[in-house]
Amino acid sequence: MSFEMWAEKYRPKTLDEMVNQKEIVERLKSFVKAKNVPHCIFAGPPGTGKTTAALCLARDLYGEAYREHIMELNASDERGIDVVRETVKTFARVRSIGEVPFKIMILDEADNMTADAQQALRRTMERYTETCRFILCANYSGKIIEPIQSRCAPFRFTYLPREEHDKYLRYIAENEGVKLLDEGLDAIYEVCGGDLRRAINTLQAAASLGKPVDAKIVYSIAGRANPADVQKMIETAMKGDFLEARKQLREMIQKYGVAGSDIIRQIHTEIFRAEIPEPWKIKLADIVGEIDYRLVEGADEEVQLSALLARLVEAAYEIKSARKG
């Protein structure tokens, strides 16, 4: 077994190595051939190869020394307008020396940029098109402002098909000398839903136990690696234990730094999956929406979400009494 993160070790280096997103890869290859790249938006769920595609494109275009011609910026870490004004501009305006007359700026997780920063980015993109091309990677292209979208070629990344997913994980397992059972592979796909980075991380963590990777190991790892156990918290509240549910909420927010907006989105999904009378689902959706709005207004996450938990406790109590009566 090797001593690095496998998700990195097995990241494709060139466009030829990319196993999925065939159509996208073909188009990117044509950019390389023409030695011209437009501004791009790579949109799609996590772990589908957006960053990888951008890096492969750069390597194919510039060769091994590609690092000198690109810059990677993570909007989640540096989402403010100042970064666009300073860092991006400084990089974008200096002309590249070499065969390809422009540089590439990879803006990862661009949907996390503030609207102001995006406006600033729009002007920068326009002004320095000659010297710099932008590739914006995002989970939701809807969070990118229209004027930027209209300047970019859109690429929609989708989850890996099952057989590509299986082939890739089997290849890694074999290479690393790990025994990956079929049921383990099924479990990984079920838990990670085609997010290849998560799948590989799960495989590596499972392999660290030094045993054949079966379904049981995969599930236990997925459980431990996923702190935002919203489903469990809802169950606790529906059982009527408000204090315990609030404790779980506090742990999620404070210890693991899970964002309130993520938690409420998951609560919203879970409510429609829950085993409660149909009319209640829409009643609860109303409450969730109201709390969501209060959160957006900038209120305290724990206070707001625990108010929501109290409403869940109440709802469960009413449903129960209605069934009895």
Add this chain to the structure above:
Amino acid sequence: MYQPWTVKYKPKTLKEIVGNREAIEKFVNWVKSWEKSPPAKRAAFLYGPPGVGKTVTVEALANDFKMELVEKNASDYRTEEAVKRFAGLASQYGSLFGTRRIILFDELDGLTGTADKGGVKAITDIIKTAQCPIVLIANNAFDPRFAVLRNYCLLIEFKKPSATEVLKRLKAICLKEGIAAEENALKFIAQRSEGDIRSAVTDLQALAQGKKRLTYDDVSWLGYRDRQETIFTVLRMILYGKTCEGAKRAVNMADVDVDMLFEWIYENVPAHLTDPHDLARAMDALSMADVYRGRIRSTQDWSFVRYVIDFMTAGVAMARVNTKTSGWTPFQFPKRIQALSRSKEERAMQLEIGHKIKRRCHISATRASKEVLPYLRIIFKNNVEVASGIAKWLDLSPEMIEYIAENKEKAEAIKQAAGLKPS
């Protein structure tokens, strides 16, 4: 084994005593004056507020001067007979083995009225003919009961040491206990003690024992301890209030600010409003109070605070419809405050590790700390070899390894395998 730090760090020598240099010097000179012959005043009366080091001074002096200390406290000399029983001790300067002797009557305030009649007089009689130094200790030397006794004593006043002096002592203790304490935190404890070193050291132990670090956040809530009675009354007025007016009035009584009062209510609502409907109503009121806090922040218009107060007091009071008021439920200190300061550090560490991952893995530090770190935890727990390899690959610091491994021995093994010297 549990040992009070007031005992563990009790000064053994005069040099270690905090403050009161003048008083100590006066006392030392008086004891030295016994070398030739008994001085005019054969007793020294040390007085001053509790916890400033009176008894400790006598004990340290006996230690420094290699004298035999005969210590008596209130229960030993309540009556004339009881005192006379050890009068003999006072008649000789030296003991059987040649060491000089010093007699201490501590806690003289403990003598009360008629029951201890004669005790003070007996002590006075002993002093008159004493052949060895006698020391009396009380908080108040000017109690009328000591009027006659005072004439035979050298009065030495012990004052409260300054906050700076207390701070120095606390620092020294932290150093010995291996606690990295924020200056602010220790200052807070020192100031709060108002010169009572004993209580300062007790507080320090309660807050810091077993910890490696002590931050201001860890101690700041102490300030509320003294006011607990008031806050309990205030909470009762809100959580069990019958009228809006009454619940709202509680705010004026509270000597904590609105945000802190909010935390107290937020912590205690669930235990005191157990009916699901009441609880939902009360939590919604708090949610609305919080919304108005947000509006104050965004508009900077503080007049909105009246709505914050309406919801968090009257709103919560009116939520009680079904929950019975019978039974007694204790109030809890807001846990969220303490948890928050702890997790602040933890999140900073997670982000630092996130940045290490980012350098290698083309993923933002924020996401790495959420999506990659959990897997690292599992690997670090299960496989020292792989963990050490990854630790090297990511260039993790020893502290980071300790944090991820969540286990000291594991962390040491990983550090060793990674070629990082155990720190």
